[in-house]
Amino acid sequence: MMELYDIAIIGGGPVGMFAAFYAGLRDTKAVLVESLPTLGGQVTALYPEKVILDVAGFVGIKGSELIDSLYRQLQLFPVEIKTNTTVTNLQKQNDLFTITTDNGTSFQSKTVIVTTGKGSFEPRKIQVDGADSLVGQGIHYFVTNKQDFMHHDVAIAGGGDSAVDMATMLNDVTASTRIIHRRDTFRAMEQSVNALNSSTVIKETPKKIVSINKQDNGKLAVTLALVKDPYDVTVISVDDLIINYGFISKNQTVASWDIKPVQDNQVFAVNQQLQTSIEGVFAIGDASHYLGKADLIAVGLGEAPNAINAAVNLFDPKRGGPGHSSSMVIKNGHLS
Numbered sequence: 090m091m092e093l094y095d096i097a098i099i100g101g102g103p104v105g106m107f108a109a110f111y112a113g114l115r116d117t118k119a120v121l122v123e124s125l126p127t128l129g130g131q132v133t134a135l136y137p138e139k140v141i142l143d144v145a146g147f148v149g150i151k152g153s154e155l156i157d158s159l160y161r162q163l164q165l166f167p168v169e170i171k172t173n174t175t176v177t178n179l180q181k182q183n184d185l186f187t188i189t190t191d192n193g194t195s196f197q198s199k200t201v202i203v204t205t206g207k208g209s210f211e212p213r214k215i216q217v218d219g220a221d222s223l224v225g226q227g228i229h230y231f232v233t234n235k236q237d238f239m240h241h242d243v244a245i246a247g248g249g250d251s252a253v254d255m256a257t258m259l260n261d262v263t264a265s266t267r268i269i270h271r272r273d274t275f276r277a278m279e280q281s282v283n284a285l286n287s288s289t290v291i292k293e294t295p296k297k298i299v300s301i302n303k304q305d306n307g308k309l310a311v312t313l314a315l316v317k318d319p320y321d322v323t324v325i326s327v328d329d330l331i332i333n334y335g336f337i338s339k340n341q342t343v344a345s346w347d348i349k350p351v352q353d354n355q356v357f358a359v360n361q362q363l364q365t366s367i368e369g370v371f372a373i374g375d376a377s378h379y380l381g382k383a384d385l386i387a388v389g390l391g392e393a394p395n396a397i398n399a400a401v402n403l404f405d406p407k408r409g410g411p412g413h414s415s416s417m418v419i420k421n422g423h424l425s
C-alpha cells in the first residue's frame with residue numbers, strides 16, 4: 090500500500106519550503122521532495138552568503154539566514170521532508186497522483202504543487218583526472234558554512250560573480266585564499282572585483298588546473314599551468330579546493346513524467362489559481378509563468394498560500410478557510 094498525502098510539493102527551494110509550511114498550517118498531510126542533499130534551492134546552492142534586499146520584512150537578509158528561518162518555520166508542523174530524492178515520474182489515475190522517485194520509492198497524493206524552479210541543477214564538474222574521488226576530501230562544490238574553512242589554506246577555482254564573492258568572503262576566516270581563473274579579468278560585478286583587488290586574496294591567473302593530488306600531510310597539491318604555456322607550471326598546497334564553475338540546470342522536470350502540463354516560457358503555464366493544465370497540479374515560484382510574472386522569492390512566497398488554499402479547496406471543498414494564522418492556536422504541530 091503506497092503512502093497517501095493530501096499535498097505533495099516537488100522542489101525544496103524557498104518557495105517549496107514556504108508552501109510546505111503553509112500546507113502544515115492548513116493541517117494537511119504534506120510531503121516536500123528535494124533532489125539535492127539540502128533545502129533552499131538556488132539560494133543555498135548559488136548564493137548562500139549574499140544579502141537579499143527584496144524579501145518583505147527584512148532590511149537585507151543573508152541567503153543562508155533566510156533559508157534557516159524558512160526551515161525553522163517549516164518545522165512548526167509535521168510535514169515530511171525527503172531530500173536526496175528526485176521526482177522522476179508523475180502519473181494520474183482516478184483523481185490520485187502517483188509520484189515516483191529516483192530512489193525507487195513511490196507514493197500517492199491528492200494534489201501536487203510543483204516548485205522545481207527552472208529544473209534540478211548540479212554543479213559543473215572539474216574535468217581533471219582523479220578529482221571525483223577527492224570530493225569531500227579537500228575538493229568541494231558547495232560552501233554552506235564559511236567557518237568550515239577557518240584557518241585553512243583555500244583555493245577557489247572560477248572567475249564569475251559567485252567565485253569572486255566567495256574568495257573575498259572566505260578570506261575573512263582562512264589562513265590564505267587563492268582564486269584560480271583562466272583569464273586575467275573576472276566576469277563579476279565591478280564592486281565585487283574592486284573588493285577582490287583590495288583584499289589579500291592571491292590571484293592565480295591566467296592559469297588552469299592540470300592535476301590534483303592528495304599529499305601525505307592531507308593537503309592537496311594543485312598543479313597550475315599558464316593558459317598560454319602549459320609547460321610553465323606552479324604547484325600550490327591547499328587544504329581545500331572549491332570548484333565554482335557554475336551550475337548546470339537540467340531543466341528536464343517533465344521530460345520523464347507521464348503527465349506533462351502545458352508549458353510557457355519553458356516553465357508551467359498556470360491560471361489565476363496557479364493551477365496548470367492538469368487539474369490538481371499547481372505550479373508556483375520560478376517553475377510557473379503568467380503574464381507579468383517576475384522570478385523573485387517574494388513573488389513565489391506570495392503564490393504559495395494561494396496554491397495551497399486552491400489545492401485544499403479541490404480535495405476538501407467543505408473545509409472553510411483559510412482564516413488568519415494570528416487567530417490559530419497550535420498544539421503539538423496541529424491546529425486546535
Ligand SMILES: Cc1cc2nc3c(=O)[nH]c(=O)nc-3n(C[C@H](O)[C@H](O)[C@H](O)COP(=O)(O)OP(=O)(O)OC[C@H]3O[C@@H](n4cnc5c(N)ncnc54)[C@H](O)[C@@H]3O)c2cc1C
Binds near residue numbers: 100129206208375
Ligand atoms: C545569483 C542569484 C541571485 C539572486 N538574487 C535574488 C534576489 O536578490 N532576490 C530575489 O527575490 N530573487 C533572487 N534570485 C532569484 C531567486 O533565487 C529565485 O527566484 C528563487 O530561488 C526561486 O525559488 P523556487 O523555490 O521557485 O526555485 P529554486 O530556488 O530554483 O528551487 C527549486 C528546487 O527544486 C529542486 N528540484 C528540481 N527538480 C526536481 C525534481 N524533479 N525532484 C525534486 N526536486 C527537484 C531543485 O533541486 C531546487 O532545489 C537570485 C537568483 C540567483 C541565481
